[in-house]
Amino acid sequence: MPKVTFIIDGKEHVVEFTPGTLKYSHHGLPESFLDVAINLGVPLEHACGGSCACTTCHVIVRQGMDSLSEMEDDEADRLDTAWDLTTASRLGCQAIIKGDVVVEIPMYTRNYVQEGGDIQLGKSDRKTDERSK
DSSP, X not given: OOEEEEEETTEEEEEEOOTXXXXXXXXXXXXXXXXXXXXXXXXXXXXXXXXXXXXXXXXXXXEOGGGBOOOOHHHHHHHXXXXXXXXXXXXXXXXXXXXXXXXXXXXXXXXXXXXXXXXXXXSOSSSOOGGXX
């Protein structure tokens, strides 16, 4: 049973799933980070609905890169436009989970309006800005 640790604003959200049992929501590839996140209640932006047309589901793999599917050319091309791109970056809608993995969801995205209508302006609304205190 793969264990996925999502790091959001420094806090770990650990979920586990049994391969082949998740209800597929047609958002991203089956058993991708996005699919797992939607099924298990982890917030992961996906402005394009998981069709590899934006970078809002960008994640940074901290551990377990070998537990993911290989990156396809479409994902690599789209990922080139992601903010704060690293050599460990993947699109959550395209990277299929095959084992234990730890990913960080970057604070910045290219989605300026969050799903649900809250304005994000490229910065996480879950973390208080120290300068505004």
